[in-house]
Amino acid sequence: MLNYESSKKGFPPMALTWTRDEYLARYKAAPGSWVDDCGWYLPVAPYIEQGGISALANLSKSFSDAGNRPARTAFIQIHACPSDIGLQRNEWSRPDWARVRSNYVVNAGNTVYGQHDLASAGELFKGAPFKPREVTSLAEITDGTANTLMMTEIKVLPEFDDINWGGTLSDTQTAVGGQIFTGWLPPNSSAPDCFLARGVVADEHYLKNNIPVPSRGATSGSACGVSLGRLSAESTDTGEYAGTKQQYQVSRSHHAGGVNASRCDGSAKFYPDGIDEFVWRALSSAAGDETVSDTP
Numbered sequence: 001m002l003n004y005e006s007s008k009k010g011f012p013p014m015a016l017t018w019t020r021d022e023y024l025a026r027y028k029a030a031p032g033s034w035v036d037d038c039g040w041y042l043p044v045a046p047y048i049e050q051g052g053i054s055a056l057a058n059l060s061k062s063f064s065d066a067g068n069r070p071a072r073t074a075f076i077q078i079h080a081c082p083s084d085i086g087l088q089r090n091e092w093s094r095p096d097w098a099r100v101r102s103n104y105v106v107n108a109g110n111t112v113y114g115q116h117d118l119a120s121a122g123e124l125f126k127g128a129p130f131k132p133r134e135v136t137s138l139a140e141i142t143d144g145t146a147n148t149l150m151m152t153e154i155k156v157l158p159e160f161d162d163i164n165w166g167g168t169l170s171d172t173q174t175a176v177g178g179q180i181f182t183g184w185l186p187p188n189s190s191a192p193d194c195f196l197a198r199g200v201v202a203d204e205h206y207l208k209n210n211i212p213v214p215s216r217g218a219t220s221g222s223a224c225g226v227s228l229g230r231l232s233a234e235s236t237d238t239g240e241y242a243g244t245k246q247q248y249q250v251s252r253s254h255h256a257g258g259v260n261a262s263r264c265d266g267s268a269k270f271y272p273d274g275i276d277e278f279v280w281r282a283l284s285s286a287a288g289d290e291t292v293s294d295t296p
Contacts, residue, residue: 001150002266003047010135011150011264012040014106015175018132020241023062030062031096035244038063039179040106040130041079041172042071050076063174066095072173073098079172083254084156085209090171092162101156101170101178105249106130107149108180110281110288112194112223114245118184119229127287129264130180138264141286145264148286152181152251152261152271160205167199168247169206169214177247183284184223187251187259188273194224196243211252218243 005011016038017023023034030037042063045053057063057071064072073092079102080087088101109115109128117124129136129148141148156170165171171178177195185191190212197216206213217224223246251271253259258272264286271280282290 001044001047001262004044005135005138007047008135010137010140011106011129012043012135013133014039014108014130014180015132017175022133027060027062031064031066032062033241035176035241036062036064036097036174039173039175041174041179045076048076048078050078064096069095069098073100075100076102079104080156081153081253085158086156088156088159088170089162090159091165094163097165099171099173101166102172103153103156103170104151105154105172105179105181105251106151107284108182110183110285112182112184112218112228112246112248113177113180114228116245117229118223118226120227123184123281126285126290128284129286132175136286141264143282143286143288143290146267147283148264149183149283150262150264152187153253153259154181154249155209155211155252155254157201157211158205158208160201164200165198166201166205167214168195169193169211169249177244178249180249181251181284182248183281184248185250186273186275186277186280187271188253189250191250192224193250194218194246194248196247210254218246220246222246223248 017034020033053074057068075087081103090099090101091097111118111125115125168178192212193214195214196218203213215224220242251259262268
């Protein structure tokens with residue numbers, strides 16, 4: 001990530017486009033919508049000695065174009081946590097949608113994917129090292145790179161068939177919301193992740209990997225019961241995508257007592273499950289001007 005930042009003068013966008021109109025303007029004709037296109041996963045590949053994967057992709061087309069299937073279905077083992085069940089296939093028999101579920105996600109801030117205030121909970125969005133459409137320079141991380149989380153880990157949803165989409169969890173390659181985490185809930189929270197009411201997967205498949213069954217209550221105005229503030233027109237996608245930007249994914253691992261996370265200065269640390277919620281949210285914000293210690 002820091003090599004990418006040095007080359008491009010910022011961390012990669014967490015979503016290449018942010019509305020369906022932008023997506024269609026970029027590609028003219030393409031499957032799906034902006035959620036089906038690139039997040040940070042493919043742009044970073046050349047900087048982790050995976051330039052061959054990038055070479056398989058035609059970036060003049062959406063990442064979900066059938067011609068980009070070889071890039072989407074390549075297993076890159078650096079994205080798999082050795083303590084989890086390994087990389088998992090996702091809609092494998094479908095040319096436009098086949099991709100890989102993996103363990104590592106980037107920091108979208110202290111609230112939700114769309115980076116809104118959580119109005120009814122009194123939590124203001126305070127910046128993030130990853131944002132949509134454009135790179136985020138280190139200069140924008142005013143809390144300090146050593147005090148701001150860059151990436152962490154999540155648990156992988158097990159494969160359950162090769163046709164149906166299982167849902168957002170650990171769907172890290174595109175911009176559907178599975179490529180990020182937020183600090184709204186602390187590591188390994190007993191409270192569930194918040195996703196759209198989409199995905200053909202039975203609760204038992206989450207439980208197989210010791211993942212709380214996600215709440216499927218993200219809507220255009222609520223993150224699973226927590227109302228939002230500062231909503232703009234582009235924050236409320238219509239139709240089947242309504243609520244995408246109100247999702248959040250929680251940092252989770254199979255490590256006893258906590259999760260690993262990297263910070264924007266390139267350092268890494270093990271964070272305990274019992275870390276104070278305020279501290280975790282402060283670490284996930286990039287410009288909150290908080291003064292905190294990450295020592296429990």
